[in-house]
Amino acid sequence: MKKPRLKFQAPTGTRDLLPEDLAYYKKIYSLAEEYAQFYGFKRIEPPILEDYELFLKSTGATTDIVEKQMYILKTKGGEILALRPEFTPSLARSYFENGMISWPHPVKLYTRGPLFRYEKPQAGRYRQFHQINFEIFGSKKPIAEIEIIWIFLKILEKLGIKKIVVEINSIGDSQCRPYYKKILTRYLKHNQHLLCATCKRRLKKNPLRVLDCKEIKCQKVIKEAPQIIDYLCEECHDHFEKVLEYLEALQIPYNLNPYLVRGLDYYTKTVFEIILEKNLQKRQNALAGGGRYDGLLRLIGKQDIPAAGVAGGVERIIEVLKDNNISFEEEQKREAKVLIAQLGDEAKIESLKLIEEFWRAKIPVEFLLTKDSLTNQLKIANRKKIKYVVIIGKEEVIKKASILRDMETGKQESIQREKLVKEIKKLLKKNK
Numbered sequence: 001m002k003k004p005r006l007k008f009q010a011p012t013g014t015r016d017l018l019p020e021d022l023a024y025y026k027k028i029y030s031l032a033e034e035y036a037q038f039y040g041f042k043r044i045e046p047p048i049l050e051d052y053e054l055f056l057k058s059t060g061a062t063t064d065i066v067e068k069q070m071y072i073l074k075t076k077g078g079e080i081l082a083l084r085p086e087f088t089p090s091l092a093r094s095y096f097e098n099g100m101i102s103w104p105h106p107v108k109l110y111t112r113g114p115l116f117r118y119e120k121p122q123a124g125r126y127r128q129f130h131q132i133n134f135e136i137f138g139s140k141k142p143i144a145e146i147e148i149i150w151i152f153l154k155i156l157e158k159l160g161i162k163k164i165v166v167e168i169n170s171i172g173d174s175q176c177r178p179y180y181k182k183i184l185t186r187y188l189k190h191n192q193h194l195l196c197a198t199c200k201r202r203l204k205k206n207p208l209r210v211l212d213c214k215e216i217k218c219q220k221v222i223k224e225a226p227q228i229i230d231y232l233c234e235e236c237h238d239h240f241e242k243v244l245e246y247l248e249a250l251q252i253p254y255n256l257n258p259y260l261v262r263g264l265d266y267y268t269k270t271v272f273e274i275i276l277e278k279n280l281q282k283r284q285n286a287l288a289g290g291g292r293y294d295g296l297l298r299l300i301g302k303q304d305i306p307a308a309g310v311a312g313g314v315e316r317i318i319e320v321l322k323d324n325n326i327s328f329e330e331e332q333k334r335e336a337k338v339l340i341a342q343l344g345d346e347a348k349i350e351s352l353k354l355i356e357e358f359w360r361a362k363i364p365v366e367f368l369l370t371k372d373s374l375t376n377q378l379k380i381a382n383r384k385k386i387k388y389v390v391i392i393g394k395e396e397v398i399k400k401a402s403i404l405r406d407m408e409t410g411k412q413e414s415i416q417r418e419k420l421v422k423e424i425k426k427l428l429k430k431n432k
C-alpha cells in the first residue's frame with residue numbers, strides 16, 4: 001500500500017538515520033578513530049558552514065561541486081556561506097588559522113561528519129552524506145599517499161570488506177600539466193563533434209574533466225586520447241614510480257587508470273580511488289577517493305605546504321556491508337536481566353536514583369517510569385524474559401527497602417535498598 005504523503009518529509013536526498021543505521025555509523029567511526037589514534041592522526045572538527053569563497057578558490061570554480069552542487073546561503077549579516085561539500089579546504093583553512101604550521105610536521109589530521117552536495121539522488125549518492133577523512137600536511141614524499149591508502153584499506157578489511165582495488169593515476173603538476181592540457185585540448189577539439197554536450201562545455205573550461213566522462217560516445221574519444229602518463233615531468237614521473245613500487249611491495253591490488261582525474265582542481269601528482277573489484281569496469285561508486293594536492297595550501301594560506309588526503313564515503317561502505325550481510329546491530333543491543341518496577345510517585349523518584357546506581361555498577365536495567373500499574377510492568381518483564389524484577393512501592397521507599405522477584409520461580413524477598421545492587425551483581429555472576 002502506498003504511504004500517504006506527509007506534510008513534512010526529510011528534504012530530497014537526505015534521510016533520518018535510524019537506530020539500525022547508526023549501528024553501522026558507530027562501528028565505522030570507532031574503527032576509523034582507532035586507526036587515527038594509532039597512526040597519529042589528530043581529530044579535529046571544522047564547522048559545517050564555511051565562507052563560500054573557500055571552496056570557490058580551492059575546490060575550483062569550474063568543478064561540478066562548486067558550479068552545480070554547493071548549498072549556498074546568505075546570512076542576515078550579508079555573509080555568503082556554504083554548507084561544506086568536502087573536508088579538505090576546511091582542514092587546510094584550519095591548519096593556518098590555528099597555527100598548526102608551528103606543530104611538528106607532518107601534521108596528520110582526521111575528521112568525519114556530514115557533507116552536502118546538491119546532486120541527483122540515486123543509490124550511493126545523497127545530498128547529505130558522511131565521510132571519514134585523513135589528511136597529511138607537510139610531506140611531499142610518496143609514502144604519504146601510501147600511508148593513507150593503507151589505513152583506508154585496513155579499515156575496510158577490518159569491517160569485513162574484501163576484494164578491493166586501488167585505481168590510481170598521476171595527473172602531473174604545474175610543471176607538466178599545462179603542456180599536457182594543451183595537447184589534450186587540441187585532440188579533443190579535433191573530435192569535438194563526437195563528445196556529449198557536457199564535455200563540449202568541459203572542453204572550454206576544464207578539459208581534463210572530459211577524461212572522467214562515463215558517456216559511451218565520449219568513452220570512444222577518451223580511449224584514443226593522449227595519456228598524461230606520457231607527459232609527466234621527471235619529478236612527477238619518479239614520484240609516481242615510487243608510489244607504484246610501494247603498492248607492489250605491500251601487495252596492494254591496484255589498477256593503473258590513465259583516465260582517472262577526479263573532479264577537483266587541486267590535485268597534483270597522485271590521484272586514486274578505492275573501489276570494489278566488481279565495480280572496477282563501471283568506474284562508479286568508489287568507496288573512497290583522494291590524492292596529493294601540493295598546490296592547495298598555497299591558495300588558502302599563501303605558503304607552500306605539500307599534502308595528501310583520502311576521503312571515504314560512509315554510506316557507500318554501509319551499502320557494501322549490507323550487500324554482504326555484515327551487520328553490527330547485535331553489538332549495540334544491551335540485554336537487560338533486571339527490570340525496575342515502581343508504584344507511586346515517591347517510588348518513581350527512588351527508581352531514578354536506583355537506575356543511576358545500576359549505571360555506576362555497569363548493569364543494564366529496564367524501567368517503565370511512565371507506567372503506573374504494577375501488573376502491567378510485570379507483564380512486560382515476562383514478555384521480555386527478564387529474570388529479575390525489583391519492585392519499589394510507597395512502603396519500600398519509607399523503609400529504605402526493595403522487593404526482589406525472581407520471575408522464573410516467582411519467589412520474592414525483601415532486600416535493604418543499600419545492599420540491592422550488590423546482591424543483584426552476585427546473582428547475575430552466579431547465573432552467567
Ligand code: AMP
Pocket residue numbers: 086117119124125126127128129130131285286287288289290311312313314315316
Ligand atoms: P569526493 O569527496 O568527491 O572525492 O568523494 C569521496 C568519497 O565520498 C566517494 O568515493 C564516495 O564514497 C563519497 N561520496 C561522494 N559524494 C557522495 C554522495 N553524494 N553521496 C554519498 N557518498 C558520496
